Amino acid sequence: MLCMFAMLFQTPVMEEWSISQGTDIDVDFPVFELWLQGKRSKEILEFFSTGSPPMRQMFSDDIIISHIRDQHSLYLFLKSYLEHPWNFVILRHQLNPQDRNRLINTYYTFNHSFARELLNHRISSKLRKDVDEIANKLRIPIIPCFRYFDNFRNVLNKFDDSDLVPITDFVRQTFAMSDELARWYATVIFLQHFKFDVGKKRVQFLTFTDLCSISMSIMQYWTCTAPEDISDYVDRELFNRLHECKNVDSDGVAAVTEFALARVQESGEGDTDSKETIRAVIKELFSLAAHLKDVKEIFYNLGKVAESGSGLSQKTMSLILDALIDYDWTAHVEKLSSKDLSRISIKDWERFVSCCKKCIEVVHKSASIAY
Known part of the structure; x- marks a missing residue:
């Protein structure tokens, strides 16, 4: 030594x-x-x-x-x-x-509690003056927190100079970080660049690890396959098509609810009292789809879906989302009066629900621990 x-x-x-x-x-x-x-x-x-x-x-x-x-x-x-x-x-x-x-x-390793607190704000140079206050609030050593902050700023600035995607690949290759660390910094970049609001009370219980898991899922399912730069990264065309879910009426919600309820009951989960809760989950999911265009509110709206199913077990919530992945979207559209829903393809529906499944399971599990 x-x-x-x-x-x-x-x-x-x-x-x-x-x-x-x-x-x-x-x-x-x-x-x-x-x-x-x-x-x-x-x-x-x-x-x-x-x-x-x-x-x-x-x-x-x-x-x-x-x-x-x-x-x-x-x-x-x-x-x-x-x-x-x-x-x-x-x-x-x-x-x-x-x-x-x-x-x-x-x-480049950092304290996750510190990162979670920072993500409630814009990580600008002006925020550096508040680092000691944040450290005291979290009861963690102050000196390393300035390094954490400066490293975030360093990586964010380097990304802003390039705007290259996928973000995780950019971080890993530019800073020669491990895969895990690159995912952590990619999460910070993703949340900051698209100004996701993760500071609202409804989602305050989400840990940094939760935010990372959700961000990775969004980047997997709701981004473009070959974007030229960060401006084309989020698939806004997908969000525009899913916006038509605003036209799903009560009959449409009821049809999907019956399908999901049958799947849940086939697995020996849930009971007749679960129907209204499942209906509330389905309704919030359609609302989430219709409002994906408001990108910064995605985490808040995911929280609303999880909250609507707070009375359900983790297994039941997973069964509902699995059922929706298997749901025949084309047949569903044909039964509805609104033909605008035909803009949403089967692939669009699968991308939407597959991402929701991963994200909502994270939110639902963390909420059950926090509350």
């Missing part, structure tokens, strides 16, 4: 690292992570009191503190590369790919 980097040296006056072509950069990751947490040298020194045997029994405090300071100088040197990971190519002979990837993923 206490590698002194024989070929990596400090300039005493500037306290900066300088690297020769033959230098191997050796990062002490436990110390690196403690620096990221905002720990001071004396606090990190205590870290070396643990282990078997404790490092403080093997080395003097002066040697350990010197190592800690060396690692801090190394961290400051690497910070500009971490902020612009594509520049790591310059250090390809000094830093092995495994350590580079670990550095990037460690540096």
Whole structure:
């Protein structure tokens, strides 16, 4: 652990690292992570009191503190590369790919509670002054929160300069992040760019992980297959066609309700008292479809669907949505007086309900835990 980097040296006056072509950069990751947490040298020194045997029994405090300071100088040197990971190519002979990837993923990892709170706002530069207040509210260390915030801004700005999609692929390739971390940042970009409102009371119980799951489903089902850039990403033509669901009358809602109820009862779930609740769910689903054009309200409207079925079990809700995926939309349209519904194809209906199934299951499950 206490590698002194024989070929990596400090300039005493500037306290900066300088690297020769033959230098191997050796990062002490436990110390690196403690620096990221905002720990001071004396606090990190205590870290070396643990282990078997404790490092403080093997080395003097002066040697350990010197190592800690060396690692801090190394961290400051690497910070500009971490902020612009594509520049790591310059250090390809000094830093092995495994350590580079670990550095990037460690540096860009963030607290989900902090991210969830930020997403209630526009993540603009003006919000940075409120970071300490948010950290205090969440009772988490302040110093790392500024890094989380700056990283979000960095990724958002880089995306704004390119507008390339799919978003997850852009993040993963540009910042060399792990798949999971790229999905997390893609969620932040997606929610911020399209100004989804996730701050309303009805959806406040959704965790960052919930928002990520829902965002990934929306990007899977409700986006265009080959968009040129972010302006063409959300399939607004699909939303325009589904807007015709505003013409589904009470008879149409009743027909779909009977179909879903029969499927639920075939599985041994629900009872006659469930009919009105199922009808309320179906009605809210048609309302959701009709209002997808109002993109920023999608999460709120998903919450309304889940709330309408709050008296149903998770299994019953899944059965209803499975039934709707199998529903013969063409036959349904032929029975209705409004021919405008014929604009909605079977594929449109399947895309709509398949996404709803994944999203509403997440919302319904989280709501049952929260309440």
